Amino acid sequence: MGRIPCCEKESVKKGQWTPEEDHKLSSYISQHGTRNWRLIPKNAGLQRCGKSCRLRWTNYLRPDLKHGQFSDAEEQIIVRLHSVLGNRWSVIAAQLPGRTDNDVKNHWNTKLRKKLSGMGIDPVTHKPYSHLMAEIANTLAPPQVANLAEATLGCLKDEMLHLLTKKHIDIQFQSPAPAPPPITANLGSKHDEHADNDTIEKIKIGLSRAIIQDPETTMNKPWDHHGGNGGSSGNFPGFHYGFEGGSPWSQSMCTGSTCTAGEQQGGQLRVDENGDECSGEKDGRNNMFSGECELWDDLPSNDLMNPLRYPRPHWVQINPRQFWAEARLLKHAAWGRSPRTSRMRPPGLELRFTTM
DNA sequence: AAGCATAGCAACCGCAACAAT
DNA sequence: CATTGTTGCGGTTGCTATGCT
Numbered sequence: 001m002g003r004i005p006c007c008e009k010e011s012v013k014k015g016q017w018t019p020e021e022d023h024k025l026s027s028y029i030s031q032h033g034t035r036n037w038r039l040i041p042k043n044a045g046l047q048r049c050g051k052s053c054r055l056r057w058t059n060y061l062r063p064d065l066k067h068g069q070f071s072d073a074e075e076q077i078i079v080r081l082h083s084v085l086g087n088r089w090s091v092i093a094a095q096l097p098g099r100t101d102n103d104v105k106n107h108w109n110t111k112l113r114k115k116l117s118g119m120g121i122d123p124v125t126h127k128p129y130s131h132l133m134a135e136i137a138n139t140l141a142p143p144q145v146a147n148l149a150e151a152t153l154g155c156l157k158d159e160m161l162h163l164l165t166k167k168h169i170d171i172q173f174q175s176p177a178p179a180p181p182p183i184t185a186n187l188g189s190k191h192d193e194h195a196d197n198d199t200i201e202k203i204k205i206g207l208s209r210a211i212i213q214d215p216e217t218t219m220n221k222p223w224d225h226h227g228g229n230g231g232s233s234g235n236f237p238g239f240h241y242g243f244e245g246g247s248p249w250s251q252s253m254c255t256g257s258t259c260t261a262g263e264q265q266g267g268q269l270r271v272d273e274n275g276d277e278c279s280g281e282k283d284g285r286n287n288m289f290s291g292e293c294e295l296w297d298d299l300p301s302n303d304l305m306n307p308l309r310y311p312r313p314h315w316v317q318i319n320p321r322q323f324w325a326e327a328r329l330l331k332h333a334a335w336g337r338s339p340r341t342s343r344m345r346p347p348g349l350e351l352r353f354t355t356m
Numbered sequence: 357a358a359g360c361a362t363a364g365c366a367a368c369c370g371c372a373a374c375a376a377t
Numbered sequence: 378c379a380t381t382g383t384t385g386c387g388g389t390t391g392c393t394a395t396g397c398t
Contacts, residue, residue: 110364
């Protein structure tokens with residue numbers, strides 16, 4: 001025999017509250033208080049669950065609530081407390097008069113998390129992504145780092161794939177040496193799912209190859225702390241980070257060589273439809289982290305733990321900004337239209353990334 | 357102008373902690 | 378101390394408005 005439900009589900013109304021319901025609930029609570037939520041809907045003449053009434057009151061109807069936009073000061077409090085407390089929304093909300101835990105949680109999930117990500121800061125740990133990756137990389141053996149880098153690149157590939165598969169495309173990927181056979185990707189026909197999956201796999205392989213490595217840079221091994229082109233992070237070549245002190249909003253993982261002034265001031269980084277950089281978009285879509293990641297190509301994942309077998313892995317630094325700019329150019333070329341035709345790629349696409 | 361994608365927000369759900377008996 | 382009921386919390390979902398193609 002289970003616990004009795006908090007209300008009779010079948011006779012209870014769900015969904016948006018009407019102004020009449022709000023009025024009934026508010027006037028009842030103003031007279032009788034919020035003693036027993038199970039009895040409140042019955043006594044107030046509402047066909048609602050007590051739990052639903054409590055939620056409506058605490059999150060919306062309470063007279064001491066603020067309903068407007070979050071101020072900069074409030075946002076900074078949330079970020080600071082979240083870095084210490086994590087997702088303890090009720091505790092965070094308690095420090096913000098007039099705000100509910102639901103408000104804070106929603107604001108975090110829709111705005112602040114993206115804002116931090118856009119600035120290159122991991123919203124979970126509140127550390128710069130590059131710092132985290134450097135920390136991880138420094139604790140792993142090179143083959144494991146390769147695995148990690150592969151996974152990182154995999155995310156980028158999926159994003160790019162998504163970009164490409166939004167519309168019908170017919171592309172050829174062509175890679176510099178060692179030249180793989182050109183891969184024709186023909187997406188958009190739904191009639192043969194197996195063939196489409198096969199094509200997607202081919203695209204993934206093509207992208208892997210298209211992001212081609214620079215043989216000269218193989219002299220710089222990621223685990224060689226004395227060589228390479230490491231930045232301010234010190235130990236791990238290719239990972240640059242550095243941020244200005246002060247509020248979290250001024251933090252950035254950018255290095256001087258890869259950031260615009262706008263980014264260093266905390267602006268959001270974007271690439272527009274033309275592949276041009278811009279900043280400060282209000283909705284924060286297409287946010288990217290700047291900085292660099294490293295790829296060791298052509299390492300079969302099932303044998304990555306054998307450094308003797310793969311003593312000299314290839315690697316390439318990827319600037320995500322350039323990645324997306326290239327991706328958009330690729331998209332425009334594939335669709336056969338671009339606002340700036342001078343920037344269109346000729347047929348026989350070559351996707352290439354330069355080191356910074 | 358229509359259709360689609362995305363962001364923002366309100367509300368729901370399940371679980372755990374707490375209180376009452 | 379065990380059981381039962383209530384409240385609070387955080388994750389998730391679904392609806393609506395808005396923007397984009």
